[in-house]
Amino acid sequence: MAASTTASTTASATTSIVVDNVSKTFRYQAHPTLKKVLQGKLRGQSTSETFKALDGVSFEVQQGESIGLMGLNGSGKSTLLKLVSGVMRPDQGQVLTRGRISGLIATGAGFHNELTGRDNIYMNAAMLGMSKEETDAKFDDIAAFADVGRFLDTPVGNYSSGMFARLGFSVAVHVDCDIFIADEVLAVGDRPFKRKCLKRMKQIRESGITMFYVSHSAGSVKRMCDRAIVLEKGRVGFDGDVDEAIKFLHYDGDDEEPDGEELEEDERDDALANDI
Amino acid sequence: MSQAGDAPPVAVRHDLAHVPLAPPSRTSGVLEVFRRRYLLRLMVRREIQARYAGTAFGLLWSYINPLTRFLTFYFVFGLLLGRGLGLENFAIHLFAGMVLVNYFTETVTSGTRSLLSNKGVIGKMALPREMFPVASMLVSLWHAVPQFIILVIACLVTGWWGDGPMWVPDAVGMGAALLGLMLMMVYGTAFGLMFSCVNVIFRDFQRIVQTFINMVPFTAPMMYPFHIVADGTRIPSSWLSVYLANPVAEAVMLIQRGFWYPTCAPNCAVDPATGAALPEFASDLYPRGFIMLGIGLALLVLGQWVFARLEKTVPERL
Numbered sequence: 076m077a078a079s080t081t082a083s084t085t086a087s088a089t090t091s092i093v094v095d096n097v098s099k100t101f102r103y104q105a106h107p108t109l110k111k112v113l114q115g116k117l118r119g120q121s122t123s124e125t126f127k128a129l130d131g132v133s134f135e136v137q138q139g140e141s142i143g144l145m146g147l148n149g150s151g152k153s154t155l156l157k158l159v160s161g162v163m164r165p166d167q168g169q170v171l172t173r174g175r176i177s178g179l180i181a182t183g184a185g186f187h188n189e190l191t192g193r194d195n196i197y198m199n200a201a202m203l204g205m206s207k208e209e210t211d212a213k214f215d216d217i218a219a220f221a222d223v224g225r226f227l228d229t230p231v232g233n234y235s236s237g238m239f240a241r242l243g244f245s246v247a248v249h250v251d252c253d254i255f256i257a258d259e260v261l262a263v264g265d266r267p268f269k270r271k272c273l274k275r276m277k278q279i280r281e282s283g284i285t286m287f288y289v290s291h292s293a294g295s296v297k298r299m300c301d302r303a304i305v306l307e308k309g310r311v312g313f314d315g316d317v318d319e320a321i322k323f324l325h326y327d328g329d330d331e332e333p334d335g336e337e338l339e340e341d342e343r344d345d346a347l348a349n350d351i
Numbered sequence: 352m353s354q355a356g357d358a359p360p361v362a363v364r365h366d367l368a369h370v371p372l373a374p375p376s377r378t379s380g381v382l383e384v385f386r387r388r389y390l391l392r393l394m395v396r397r398e399i400q401a402r403y404a405g406t407a408f409g410l411l412w413s414y415i416n417p418l419t420r421f422l423t424f425y426f427v428f429g430l431l432l433g434r435g436l437g438l439e440n441f442a443i444h445l446f447a448g449m450v451l452v453n454y455f456t457e458t459v460t461s462g463t464r465s466l467l468s469n470k471g472v473i474g475k476m477a478l479p480r481e482m483f484p485v486a487s488m489l490v491s492l493w494h495a496v497p498q499f500i501i502l503v504i505a506c507l508v509t510g511w512w513g514d515g516p517m518w519v520p521d522a523v524g525m526g527a528a529l530l531g532l533m534l535m536m537v538y539g540t541a542f543g544l545m546f547s548c549v550n551v552i553f554r555d556f557q558r559i560v561q562t563f564i565n566m567v568p569f570t571a572p573m574m575y576p577f578h579i580v581a582d583g584t585r586i587p588s589s590w591l592s593v594y595l596a597n598p599v600a601e602a603v604m605l606i607q608r609g610f611w612y613p614t615c616a617p618n619c620a621v622d623p624a625t626g627a628a629l630p631e632f633a634s635d636l637y638p639r640g641f642i643m644l645g646i647g648l649a650l651l652v653l654g655q656w657v658f659a660r661l662e663k664t665v666p667e668r669l
Contacts, residue, residue: 089362089367093372106554106668138361138367139361139362157666160375160476161374161377161477162376162473162474162475162476162477162666164376164663169374170374170375171372171373171374171375172372172373172374173367173371173372173373174361174365174370176375180476184472184475184476185475187397189404189405190397190400190401197393198394198397201387201390201393202390202472202476202478206389230404252361253361253365253367253370282361283360283361283363284361
């Protein structure tokens, strides 16, 4: 109730995303066999146990804000992204967005291994809502950013995983969107490409596009975002200042020492973010 | 601040103040598919390209397969069985029906699998999901084109070499064939829409569909003449109305009217013992066709309704 009243009072022309008391429930086992169902019935157990991936999540994002979405594995980040991007619908509550959405829930989703990089660029751009003319106009930029060279006209099945990811990212960042969703973009790609990605995302952010950025890296969230939402077991645990969010998550290393590798990764991301 | 600073902010450029807040997943059903024709065209092209990718003959396979099938029909049904059943140009009788039946069964089976086989995209991108069964229907239609071409060639060659008259397409016949094609298109899409969602929720469904699809070619008068169903000696005549209520049987007779019927004279079907003329098709062929088209369109609306109800839970069940 409280959430809906705040939503209506603060809803203005520049509201970009409204997530209003949203819940999403999943089943543990989606496809039980007949045998399992019967066994369950005989033993008096239910085979369709459910869990709440999101439970009463509410927040609002203004146009141009860049939000870092953080939380441990399984806290509901990906589900929330899927609801915001329109892939899934909430069971309860509502999600509203304004304008065109682009982004990466997973790079290279919808790529067809048999088709060439060129054809896949057109295909992927069309899936993200771009017209033929729009893609034609941006094609050279997309190809240059992806930097796959002569491989552009070979089937993407032959690409290295890095090239595959670059192509997907390249299409997504060239969509003329109002909301940009980025899920673990830095998980793939080598250092030069990571740097290019971060630079491009900074541009996106500065052009007034609402950004929704998911990352475990405290450093990059700190550099990229001006607000952080922390999910905890499907609920909003914290919503506000990035530094406080990192403290809330104990990602700042005060309470427990992260192992060396993680620290190193963080430092590298920090260094990258500083580079740009 | 640097590069992006030159352009006005997105909110101004896209005039976001006048863009409404809306659920990101909102679509207008099948109509949305036609609003995004460009994506549909790319998806259909992708499927067509992928089918023969890496083969040397490429699209030629779409001609080789139906051609060899027709020649088989010609030898087995035309030369061996046709005379005994009193059918002229049995191979065309069968092949004409087969073109539509293949189209229909391919639409339904690939439509049923369409959501499951595209789960990588569906789980990650917000698309109107009706797109997938509709694309399956169009891909099947594309593959029916070479079969139609082979059918036309077969009709012409039969007229040239056979005893019958030259095959000259008549307006009524072509209209009938078109009506038959539309019937299969509408019913195939309606079933594809309904079954694709059911198949995600209940994965045994595609196997159930396959089982029934295997029977479909036998439910239409193409491997046997219509008169053996209609004469009341083999099956009770009260069952005939059930037999004729099948849109596949109706469509098969309609296309036979367009392609097979003009190739034979004076009668297409005769009693092999007495030589008396027998009915080639059901009576009221055209009114039945139009009524079935009406029912099919209603079924399509129902299919869209079922799809809209079920597709909400599709991404999480994939």
